[in-house]
Amino acid sequence: MGKTNCTRNREDLACYAYDATARTYMPDAVLFPQNAQEISAVVNLANKDGFFVIPRGAGSGMTGGSLAVRGGVVLVMARMNRILKIDKDNLIAHVEPGVVTGRFHKAVEKEGLFYPPDPSSSEFSTLGGNVAECAGGPSAVKYGVTRDYVLGLEAVLPTGEIISTGVQTAKGVVGYDLTRLLVGSEGTLGIITRMTLRLLPQPEVVRVMTAVFDKIALAAETVSAIIRSGTIPRAIEFMDNASIRCVASHLKIALPVEAEALLLIEEDGKPDEVDLAIEQIKALCLSQGAKRVEIAGTKAEAENLWRARKAISPALFQYGPDKINEDIVVPRSKIPDMVKKISALRAETGLTMVSFGHAGDGNIHFNIMLDKKNEAQLKKAEGAVEALFDYTLQLGGTISGEHGIGITKAPYLAKEIGNDAMNLMKKIKKLFDPNGILNPGKIFPSA
C-alpha cells in the first residue's frame, strides 16, 4: 500500500487508539486503504501471518466497536470517502464508507433529497461506521434506522473475498439477506467498502418545538399520548433535568434549568400539514400538563435547540471524569415506568445519573457520571446498570437501541438473547472468520 498509507509512529497510533467510550487500546499499525482490493490483500496477509484487523470510521462509536482491544492493524477508512453517485431518478446513492454522514446529508439535500439516519455524531461520524453499528438518531421514530436505508453493500470478507450483497433497486429478495447481516455486525463479519443507500424526497418544511414539564412523569406520559393521537412526529426527544442543566452551563445558553424534563418535538412534511400538526401537539402537550410550549420561529432558533440536544453527550464530562453510557429501549408506553426506576436508582446510589434520548421510540440514553478510580462508586454504578438492564428486559425492552454491543455490553448479551441465539451468532462469526482475524473481542463475552 506504500508508505504514505501506513504508519507505525507512536504519535500516529495514539490518534486511532480511542473512541467515544474514552477507552484506549494502542494498535500495532494503522493503514489508510484506498480500495477493496487493498483491503482484501491486508486481510489475506492477516490470515497468513496471524494478525488482527480492525476497521475504523471516525471512532465516534459508543461501545468500543472500533477499538484494537487485542492490538493489530487498524484500517482507517478516511481515504475511501467518495460520494460516487446520487441518483435522483431512482432515489439511491452509491457511496464509500469513509464519507462523513453530515457531508452526505448536505450533498443529498442539495439535490432535494433526504437521507434520514441522523446520529448525534453526524458531523464527524462516517456512513460506514453508521452502517456497521446500525446507527439511529432522532428521526428514527418516523423514518427508521440505518438498516432501513441500506439496499446493498460491497464488503471484504474476513477470508479475503470481495462480495456484493443486496440490490441497487427499491426492493429485492435474492437468497439470504447478507446485507442486513452485515449491517450492525460491528465490523466483525466483513469490512464494508461500498454502499448503496436509499433516499427519500426532502420534506418541504421542518418545524421544531419544545415543551417544558415540571414533572418528568408528565413528559413521559405525553410521549405516549402523542403517538396514540395517530401522528408520528419526525422526532420526539427527551432531556431530563440533569441534561438540561449540563447543556445550559456547557453552551452558556438559556434553557429551563428548573424543569424536570423537556421534550423537543419536530414535525416535517408539507407546510399546512406541519403547521396543523404542530398546533395539535402544542394543545396536547398543554393538556398533558406542560408548563410551557415554544415553537421555534426561525431556522436559527431550531438549530439552537438541536445544538443543545446534540451537545449533551460530550457535555456530560463536567459531571465526572468517567461515563457509563447505556442505550436502552423500552416499549414507548413503559417510559414512565423506566423514568421512575431511574429516579429510584439515583436515590438509592447517590450517583449522578443523566437521561436523555429518543423518547419517541422508547430509546433512552442513560448515563452515570463517575470517577472510575473510586472503587465504591464504580461498584455502585455497575450494580445500577445491572438493575437497569434487568428492568429493561422485564419491560420487554432491549439493552441496545442504536449503539451496538461492542465491548461495553458484551457481558450482558446472553441475558437478552439467550444462550441458543448467542451460540448461533458465535457460529456465524466462526463461519465468516475461521481464523478470528477481524475485529476480535467484540459483541461476544470473552472466553
Place this chain on the structure above:
Amino acid sequence: MGKTNCTRNREDLACYAYDATARTYMPDAVLFPQNAQEISAVVNLANKDGFFVIPRGAGSGMTGGSLAVRGGVVLVMARMNRILKIDKDNLIAHVEPGVVTGRFHKAVEKEGLFYPPDPSSSEFSTLGGNVAECAGGPSAVKYGVTRDYVLGLEAVLPTGEIISTGVQTAKGVVGYDLTRLLVGSEGTLGIITRMTLRLLPQPEVVRVMTAVFDKIALAAETVSAIIRSGTIPRAIEFMDNASIRCVASHLKIALPVEAEALLLIEEDGKPDEVDLAIEQIKALCLSQGAKRVEIAGTKAEAENLWRARKAISPALFQYGPDKINEDIVVPRSKIPDMVKKISALRAETGLTMVSFGHAGDGNIHFNIMLDKKNEAQLKKAEGAVEALFDYTLQLGGTISGEHGIGITKAPYLAKEIGNDAMNLMKKIKKLFDPNGILNPGKIFPSA
C-alpha cells in the same frame, strides 16, 4: 401430536402438494402443529430419522418455496393462527404465522392502525409465508416490504432449538440480525412460530386514480416523472395491454382494452394533502401524454380498480395452460428500457407475454403464457427468460423483487449474486441445518 393433527391420506396430501407455480410434489405426510414445542419435536425426529420437513403457509408462493420437492413432512401452519396482541400504544402486534394477512389487515384497521405489506394474495396468504418470502405488494413503493415491519421472531431452528430474535421495541441492535436473516430465507433456515410486527397509524384517507396511455413508453416515463416530482404515492401500479384485456374478459368489467398501458396510482394521508396530490399527479399524467385520467369517486369504484389489478395473476391462465412468472426489478428510470426489451422479445418469439406490477419501485411481473408440453414453445420461452434476466442485471436490476428464489429461479441465482456470495449462503444453510432436513432443494441450484 395426535391423530387429528396428522394425515397420510392421499386425498389430504394432494391438498398440500401444489402452490401458485402450479407444480405438484406429493408430501409423505402433513402435520398441523399447534405450537413451537411440537414443531421442535418434529424437527428433532427429522434429524434422528432422516426425513425432510417443509413449512407451509397458504401455498400461494410464486416460486415453489413451500413445495415438498423431495417428499417429506409438510408442516401446515394453519392452526397457529392467533393474533396474540395488537398494542396500540407501542404500535406493534404479536402474531402467529398462520394468520391470514387480510384478516390481520382488518384487525389492525379496526384499531385505527395500518400494516402496509399487501401482497396481491393477501386474502389467503399468511403472515408467516409473507415473512418467509419477504412479500411486497403495491404499497412497497412508499412503505417498504415485509422485512421493514418485522421487529422480532420466534423460530424453531433446523437443529430443534427454539430461539427468539430481534426486539419488541421500535428499534434495537443486539448482536447479528438473525431476524432479517430469517426473513426471506424461504423456510430454509428456521420455522417461524411467532412474529412481532411493526404497525403505523392508519392514514386518514386513501384515494386511487387511473391514467390510460396509448403508448406504453409514455406510461413508463410517467412513473419516473411522478417520483422526480418529489412525491412518493402509496402505489403506482402498471398493467400492459395484455393484462388489461385479460382481466376485462375474466371479470367481465369495463376496462380500456385498446390502451397500451394503464397506471393505477394511489395516494394516502390527510384529506387536503391527498386531494392536492391527486390533482397534481393528474396534471402531470396528462402533461406526460395520458389519454385519460379518472379518479375513483367512491370506495366501491376504488375497490373495483384494485380487484382488476389483483385478478391479473390468476386470470392469465386463459392465455395458456402454463405460466412462466418472473418478478424482476429494475431501477425506476430503466422501466422504459425494459418495456422496449419485452416488446422486442414478444416480436422475436411470437409468445404471449404479459407484464404488470409495481412500477413505482421498478418491480415488473413478467409472464409468459404457454403450453409446456409444446417443446418448441418451452424452449423459446426459456430463452426469453434468460435474455430478460441478463438485461435486468445489465440495467442494475434484480431477478426477484418479492417472490423469492424457491425452485423456479434457483438456476439463475449465481448469475446475480456471484459464486462467492452464493457459497457463503450455502455455508450459512449448512451451519443452520447440518443434516439438510429443512425445506431442501430451494434457493440453491441442485448439485
